[in-house]
Amino acid sequence: MFVSFFPSPRLFFGSAVLWSLAAVLVWFFLARDAGSLIGLANPPEGTAPIVGVSRFFSAPFLWFYVYFGGTVAIFAAIWRRLDPHPYFNWSVLGSALIIFVLYFMVEVSVTINDWYGTYFDLIQKALDPTTKGEVPASDLYVGLAEITGVLLTYITIAVLNAFFTSHYVFRWRTAMNSFYTERWADLRRIEGAAQRVQEDTMRFARMFEDLGTSLISAIMTLIAFLPILAALSHKIPAIPVLGSIPYSLVIVSLLWAVFGTGLLAVVGIRLPGLEFRNQRVEAAYRKELVYGEDDPGRANPRTLKELFEGVRRNYFRLYFNYLYFNVVRYGYLQADTLLPFFVLVPAIASGAITFGIFQQVRASFGEVRDAMQYLVKSWPSIVEFLSIYKRLRAFEATLAGEPLPAIDREFIGRGEVAGSSATNNG
Incomplete structure (x- = not known):
């Protein structure tokens, strides 16, 4: 199920978890503010968050893209030398790309959450009888335009990601199919062997990818939103x-x-x-x-x-x-x-x-x-x-x-x- 697609699965998955954990810790405790060394400094504390598409091209985001790409490149280079698996590009680099897209989707959710705060306060001010007429309609339209750009970006990335993951899953099925059919003489006597090769391999790859990406997305969501929720707790x-x-x-x-x-x-x-x-x-x-x-x-x-x-x-x-x-x-x-x-x-x-x-x-x-x-x-x-x-x-x-x-x-x-x-x- 795994050896056909991933290099040395047990060692690979264990090292991937440890490498990811180390990369996250280094980011939060050392590298997060190091972007200033290459001109990609974080904005001063207390600066209002950007709620438009430009947020994803701001200095902190560009620095994270560089950091993420660097950590993936080092990990991939080590594993390509240790085990040059025939499906290496799909299993290792493809998985890294899916993880990056999941991170991006979580950041879109954070951006939408920030937009809620500013836009709904604007609506409250517009509806308040004591401030009636102080909020021009243009401000409300601008707010909608900002979030529309973010949502269109999300839709584009989501569609491209769905296209890519479909190919990713089929490559995994291809790997399992080849692995099992080459050993068909030993497997043919198992009850329902044909169905297991023809149908279960596809379902296994698809569901493992779905459940795995959901789990990673959940972890990333917690990393992104727990600090926000903790800060909001002080207002309750x-x-x-x-x-x-x-x-x-x-x-x-x-x-x-x-x-x-x-x-x-x-x-x-x-x-x-x-x-x-x-x-x-x-x-x-x-x-x-x-x-x-x-x-x-x-x-x-x-x-x-x-x-x-x-x-x-x-x-x-x-x-x-x-x-x-x-x-x-x-x-x-x-x-x-x-x-x-x-x-x-x-x-x-x-x-x-x-x-x-x-x-x-x-x-x-x-x-x-x-x-x-x-x-x-x-x-x-x-x-x-x-x-x-x-x-x-x-x-x-x-x-x-x-x-x-x-x-x-x-x-x-x-x-x-x-x-x-x-x-x-x-």
């Missing part, structure tokens, strides 16, 4: 239940996300295994139908009825488990939409914050909560991904000369053991 005098505490908004978002993640993990613990079994019974049924196209002795009504009964039984079990899982999941997510308003009620009622600050707090709070709720948002995808991983894991075990995973040795369909010659020979 008190919150319900907890009262007046330091970093109140950060604490509430953390506690709520941990609660939701733990809750969903508990109620959804059976779903990965059920999804895996679902793919197994579907594969057995489909395989018998395919054999029946060429062999009149196969796919007789009784056999098909037994196999479809296995499909029906597993689907109904899956539906029941998703019933209570979705009750909890959707209930939590609906409560989640009301949480920011509940937390901000005392500050709103006392007039401690302006409309712009309210919008900033709400948006920042939402970004941080969404990042912390990565598992809550991604749980159905994680369930499906784990079931695909379990199917491809049988290939890995076979090639390594290990016994098939326990779940692959269970009886399914007509009571035949997955991977046995009985299934293949009828």
